[in-house]
Amino acid sequence: MTPEQKQIILATVPILKESGVALTTHFYKRMFEHNPELKNIFNMGNQKQGKQQNALAFAVLAYAENIADPTVLLPVVDRIGHKHTSLDIKPGQYQIVGEHLIASISELLGDKATPAIIDAWTAAYNQLAALMAGHEATIYQQQLNQANGWNGWRKFTIRKKVAESAEISSFYFYPSDNGKVSLHKPGQFISLKTFLPSLNLDQIRQYSISCAPNEEYYRISVKRETGAGIDTNGMISNRLHDHIEIGSEVELTAPAGNFVVPDEIDSPIMFISGGVGQTPFISMIQHVAKKQTGHPVTWLHGCRNRSVHAFKDSIDLLVNNHETIEQHIFYDHTTTEDANAGVRTGFLDIHSIANLEHTGNTLYYVCGPSPFIVKQVADLKQMGVDTKRILFEEFGPQTLQLN
Ligand SMILES: Cc1cc2nc3c(=O)[nH]c(=O)nc-3n(C[C@H](O)[C@H](O)[C@H](O)COP(=O)(O)OP(=O)(O)OC[C@H]3O[C@@H](n4cnc5c(N)ncnc54)[C@H](O)[C@@H]3O)c2cc1C
Numbered sequence: 001m002t003p004e005q006k007q008i009i010l011a012t013v014p015i016l017k018e019s020g021v022a023l024t025t026h027f028y029k030r031m032f033e034h035n036p037e038l039k040n041i042f043n044m045g046n047q048k049q050g051k052q053q054n055a056l057a058f059a060v061l062a063y064a065e066n067i068a069d070p071t072v073l074l075p076v077v078d079r080i081g082h083k084h085t086s087l088d089i090k091p092g093q094y095q096i097v098g099e100h101l102i103a104s105i106s107e108l109l110g111d112k113a114t115p116a117i118i119d120a121w122t123a124a125y126n127q128l129a130a131l132m133a134g135h136e137a138t139i140y141q142q143q144l145n146q147a148n149g150w151n152g153w154r155k156f157t158i159r160k161k162v163a164e165s166a167e168i169s170s171f172y173f174y175p176s177d178n179g180k181v182s183l184h185k186p187g188q189f190i191s192l193k194t195f196l197p198s199l200n201l202d203q204i205r206q207y208s209i210s211c212a213p214n215e216e217y218y219r220i221s222v223k224r225e226t227g228a229g230i231d232t233n234g235m236i237s238n239r240l241h242d243h244i245e246i247g248s249e250v251e252l253t254a255p256a257g258n259f260v261v262p263d264e265i266d267s268p269i270m271f272i273s274g275g276v277g278q279t280p281f282i283s284m285i286q287h288v289a290k291k292q293t294g295h296p297v298t299w300l301h302g303c304r305n306r307s308v309h310a311f312k313d314s315i316d317l318l319v320n321n322h323e324t325i326e327q328h329i330f331y332d333h334t335t336t337e338d339a340n341a342g343v344r345t346g347f348l349d350i351h352s353i354a355n356l357e358h359t360g361n362t363l364y365y366v367c368g369p370s371p372f373i374v375k376q377v378a379d380l381k382q383m384g385v386d387t388k389r390i391l392f393e394e395f396g397p398q399t400l401q402l403n
């Protein structure tokens with residue numbers, strides 16, 4: 001890009017940001033009209049909620065704002081790259097997105113869209129697309145280089161389905177080709193694709209792998225989503241619960257995601273989960289327990305009540321068998337029996353736990369609903385924890401900017 005083009009980008013960012021939602025809404029509408037096949041790739045639930053509209057084009061604008069030094073965005077490029085590879089996004093698709101994004105900018109700016117502005121934005125988009133597609137090529141290669149690794153969609157068959165609580169069930173997926181699976185990094189997720197008759201579309205959702213790494217199967221644990229205050233229940237989660245049975249086939253991509261424990265663990269770890277946000281930690285804690293690092297591991301978990309507390313017995317057992325692992329449970333509503341077992345009442349509040357050990361190098365992992373993450377990260381920061389040691393994962397397009 002020329003210095004003049006960079007100047008143009010910086011000058012037009014504020015105008016586009018001002019009309020950010022209009023831009024992104026127009027962009028998606030345009031793209032789905034011209035390329036309806038992409039509705040099979042994008043999460044139509046997120047589109048309804050407007051979540052993805054706030055993610056993709058705003059990432060482009062953030063890039064444009066940092067056009068002088070795009071390297072500051074590398075951690076974001078890595079996170080998006082893991083999500084994109086998990087969706088099997090191909091380099092050629094960047095051209096389609098670029099075409100609709102540039103056309104949307106042009107249509108939105110109207111008379112103000114001079115050829116110089118459109119050229120500058122085209123150059124900026126192409127540079128970002130090349131950066132992202134290049135990084136994604138590296139992740140695809142890493143997935144392929146792993147023992148039993150693969151790229152793209154692979155058929156899996158459900159061999160076991162287990163109710164873990166009143167609303168969470170586990171699904172065990174074995175490769176339909178009878179091959180083995182690659183070892184995931186504890187904390188990683190897979191994408192699951194299945195046909196949704198109600199939309200007449202394929203739909204894709206991400207699910208954290210909820211078992212220790214092994215070469216035979218992946219397990220996911222899915223919460224049945226009911227619309228809060230609306231009559232629309234979660235599309236894929238309810239389909240999995242109600243229609244996907246033993247013997248059913250779905251397609252999965254290889255494990256992806258960078259919300260993981262380090263290969264070599266040399267510090268204490270604290271997991272903080274709300275509700276189904278516990279799933280990545282089930283995998284992580286089994287792995288950490290097996291490694292016997294000698295460092296303390298603490299798990300704080302909050303959920304509504306005992307009936308929705310999944311994996312309680314297996315985690316109790318793990319804690320009882322490992323001196324270095326402890327847990328603290330919070331239920332919104334407790335019974336006398338819960339209270340006698342040490343369960344605290346109310347929303348998970350880290351300040352209310354006396355004698356919780358925090359060292360300067362403890363790693364904090366947070367996962368749960370967005371308001372839960374916001375509160376826990378704010379509490380940790382208030383306690384003086386360095387934001388570099390706080391990692392969090394949202395179960396949807398990442399919209400929180402907390403560190
Ligand atoms: C990295 C990652 C890991 C994840 N891991 C897990 C996991 O381990 N377990 C798990 O259960 N989930 C996990 N998720 C979430 C999962 O991917 C799905 O988002 C979840 O199952 C809901 O999908 P759905 O199709 O059932 O709901 P959707 O149909 O996509 O709907 C999502 C929510 O939006 C509401 N909604 C739908 N339509 C509207 C509307 N018109 N207006 C307002 N609200 C609406 C629904 O009621 C529902 O609550 C993870 C997500 C990510 C990104």
Ligand code: HEM
Nearest residue numbers: 041042043046052055056059060083093094097396397398
């Ligand atoms: C420079 C171009 C692009 C940028 C900046 C971008 C940015 C993003 C961001 C920020 C997210 C959310 C990531 C998260 O979960 O936190 C995302 C998700 C996604 N992207 Fe991209 N993206 C680009 C190109 C593409 C292309 C070419 C495709 C394929 C057509 C694509 C398809 C998707 C899909 C399907 C999702 C998940 C959507 C959802 O779950 O609703 N993106 N992208």
